[in-house]
Amino acid sequence: MTLPGFVALLLLPCLLVLLGRSLSWATIGADDSLPFRTAFHGLVGMVLFHHIAQVLSVAKVSWGPSTLAFAAGLLGAGLWWLGRRVPATPTRATRVKPDWGDGLAAYAVLSFTALSGTLWITTPDYVYHWGIKARRYFLIERIDFEYLSLPWNWVTHPDYPNLLAELFAFIAIAAGRFEDASAVLFTGVFLAAMAIAARETMARTVASPFLRRAGLAIVALSFAMFGIGQQMAGAADWMIALALLAALPALLRTPDSSGDLQIAFAAAFAAASKVEGVPLAGFVVVAHLTRRLMHRSFSLRAVLLIAAIVSSVVVPWLALVRHYGLLQKFNVGAFEVARLSVVASATLEALRLACWRWHGFYWFLLLAPLMLLERRLRLIAGVVLLQLAFYFYVYLTAQVDTRFLILSSLPRLFLHLIPTVLVCAVIGLDRLIGPRPTSPEPS
Amino acid sequence: MGRPPAQAGASDNLPSMVVKRLVGNALVCGTLLWSALKFSFEEKEALRGARSALSRNEAPVLWRFGTPPVLELTRCMDRVRSELARDSIVGFVSAEGPSGDQLFRWRWAAFLAPEIHLLEVHDPVPPLSTAFLVVYGREFRHRQIEPVFESPGCSLFRVRPVS
Numbered sequence: 283m284t285l286p287g288f289v290a291l292l293l294l295p296c297l298l299v300l301l302g303r304s305l306s307w308a309t310i311g312a313d314d315s316l317p318f319r320t321a322f323h324g325l326v327g328m329v330l331f332h333h334i335a336q337v338l339s340v341a342k343v344s345w346g347p348s349t350l351a352f353a354a355g356l357l358g359a360g361l362w363w364l365g366r367r368v369p370a371t372p373t374r375a376t377r378v379k380p381d382w383g384d385g386l387a388a389y390a391v392l393s394f395t396a397l398s399g400t401l402w403i404t405t406p407d408y409v410y411h412w413g414i415k416a417r418r419y420f421l422i423e424r425i426d427f428e429y430l431s432l433p434w435n436w437v438t439h440p441d442y443p444n445l446l447a448e449l450f451a452f453i454a455i456a457a458g459r460f461e462d463a464s465a466v467l468f469t470g471v472f473l474a475a476m477a478i479a480a481r482e483t484m485a486r487t488v489a490s491p492f493l494r495r496a497g498l499a500i501v502a503l504s505f506a507m508f509g510i511g512q513q514m515a516g517a518a519d520w521m522i523a524l525a526l527l528a529a530l531p532a533l534l535r536t537p538d539s540s541g542d543l544q545i546a547f548a549a550a551f552a553a554a555s556k557v558e559g560v561p562l563a564g565f566v567v568v569a570h571l572t573r574r575l576m577h578r579s580f581s582l583r584a585v586l587l588i589a590a591i592v593s594s595v596v597v598p599w600l601a602l603v604r605h606y607g608l609l610q611k612f613n614v615g616a617f618e619v620a621r622l623s624v625v626a627s628a629t630l631e632a633l634r635l636a637c638w639r640w641h642g643f644y645w646f647l648l649l650a651p652l653m654l655l656e657r658r659l660r661l662i663a664g665v666v667l668l669q670l671a672f673y674f675y676v677y678l679t680a681q682v683d684t685r686f687l688i689l690s691s692l693p694r695l696f697l698h699l700i701p702t703v704l705v706c707a708v709i710g711l712d713r714l715i716g717p718r719p720t721s722p723e724p725s
Numbered sequence: 726m727g728r729p730p731a732q733a734g735a736s737d738n739l740p741s742m743v744v745k746r747l748v749g750n751a752l753v754c755g756t757l758l759w760s761a762l763k764f765s766f767e768e769k770e771a772l773r774g775a776r777s778a779l780s781r782n783e784a785p786v787l788w789r790f791g792t793p794p795v796l797e798l799t800r801c802m803d804r805v806r807s808e809l810a811r812d813s814i815v816g817f818v819s820a821e822g823p824s825g826d827q828l829f830r831w832r833w834a835a836f837l838a839p840e841i842h843l844l845e846v847h848d849p850v851p852p853l854s855t856a857f858l859v860v861y862g863r864e865f866r867h868r869q870i871e872p873v874f875e876s877p878g879c880s881l882f883r884v885r886p887v888s
Contacts, residue, residue, distance in 0.1 A: 397768070414836045506764060708753075
């Protein structure tokens with residue numbers, strides 16, 4: 283990697299956090315810790331950056347560094363101006379003191395990131411989908427919808443949302459050349475944000491310090507372990523896992539207006555990442571609104587705000603896919619119950635052969651139905667189970683070789699859910715064996 | 726005569742709580758140890774793999790960055806790119822093989838040359854409709870093609886339109 287590539291790699295997360303910070307007056311809760319605030323600013327920044335990249339592409343304006351900087355500055359200033367009269371969120375969060383759980387989690391993330399830099403653990407999907415798109419977007423300095431719509435490019439999943447490829451292309455634009463190492467290393471940012479979101483959730487909900495620390499270490503070590511073994515550097519699946527983890531703090535505290543925005547942006551981020559993120563966005567939003575109903579705090583304003591933010595990602599994506607004819611026919615088909623036996627046998631085969639890089643951690647998914655018994659985890663369990671059901675719905679409908687599809691995708695799809703299930707397992711265990719929380723959050 | 730409920734609860738709860746905690750913490754310690762061991766296993770495997778990349782010669786479905794087949798294809802596509810204008814429409818033909826070898830070689834080649842439009846060409850070859858043809862790792866003869874460059878394993882041909 284060259285020095286400009288390295289500098290661009292460091293610059294992008296900083297700029298994204300800065301961009302996302304322009305909405306901090308709306309997205310940050312009083313109890314959010316500084317690391318979580320920073321991670322969430324980054325997530326918001328990525329959603330805003332996606333809008334900029336997409337609008338410029340549709341308007342056929344090149345993504346020069348100055349154009350992007352100007353557009354981001356303009357959008358950031360506009361959002362900041364909107365919130366200028368909103369009083370600053372009073373912060374009750376105390377300073378975060380690092381402990382051994384943080385140390386192990388940081389080691390797991392850094393080790394994964396360092397190995398990403400060698401390109402040895404790069405996902406094949408980086409070559410087949412994300413990387414090739416990013417290289418093309420870098421070349422013509424915008425999303426190349428015409429290229430995606432060419433019949434022979436069906437292999438690149440042209441109908442997928444483009445956020446990851448846009449981020450990779452931006453690093454290259456800032457560096458002046460495309461370097462795979464810079465792009466793939468960016469995956470480390472997602473892992474770091476995942477660990478921070480998991481930490482934040484457990485810091486608020488788990489009373490036992492030992493469980494909090496061990497829980498964070500287990501979550502981070504397990505996802506990094508899988509990421510290394512399964513070659514997941516440069517994959518978009520981290521983004522779905524991050525979206526769900528980032529939604530957890532808001533899903534576990536009393537619904538409030540900052541929670542609405544956190545849910546909206548986590549959902550929008552999922553929808554901008556991969557097709558699988560679109561149903562997840564819907565499930566997360568429905569879970570949050572259900573909680574508002576349960577807390578008798580349902581408000582039409584919250585619904586409209588969340589719908590507007592999520593739609594701002596989903597509607598343009600659908601419109602562009604439709605306009606350029608990008609939807610692949612093999613992605614959709616009739617529901618075939620007759621395929622159940624094939625799906626069942628292929629799933630067993632995948633658990634036996636393809637999922638071994640999880641080293642047994644996928645068994646924790648069996649806890650998801652049990653989570654339904656714990657009141658505060660019930661809706662999260664619902665989201666996890668619905669998302670899992672969606673994957674099996676796809677297996678029963680997609681017009682491709684079902685066995686091959688399951689063997690090649692199931693281990694990766696588990697990544698979306700296992701970190702969240704592990705966090706919830708720690709919360710549930712704490713309820714069973716830990717001391718009562720000093721500051722309980724009602725479900 | 727039974728004990729009062731509160732008393733019964735207090736005397737039963739303490740040992741059961743201790744047992745619950747012991748079992749729970751043991752489970753967590755076991756899981757933590759397992760995740761650390763398996764993480765360390767994967768880390769070592771990856772390091773070993775990255776160090777031995779230059780000696781790996783796997784089927785295209787298993788190709789990774791830094792391995793000899795990918796480096797070879799990169800050299801080939803660099804030369805192809807230097808000869809062609811952006812957005813040229815180019816066919817790509819390579820040896821068929823098990824596990825979709827040709828498909829995966831084609832996708833790597835397309836990744837390495839995003840400036841051009843690379844189309845997969847299968848045997849038996851129909852009349853060629855692309856402007857150029859890359860022949861990779863195999864012999865190929867066709868009445869429509871004339872060489873731009875030919876080297877062992879990697880050649881670029883101009884395609885004459887069907888008269």
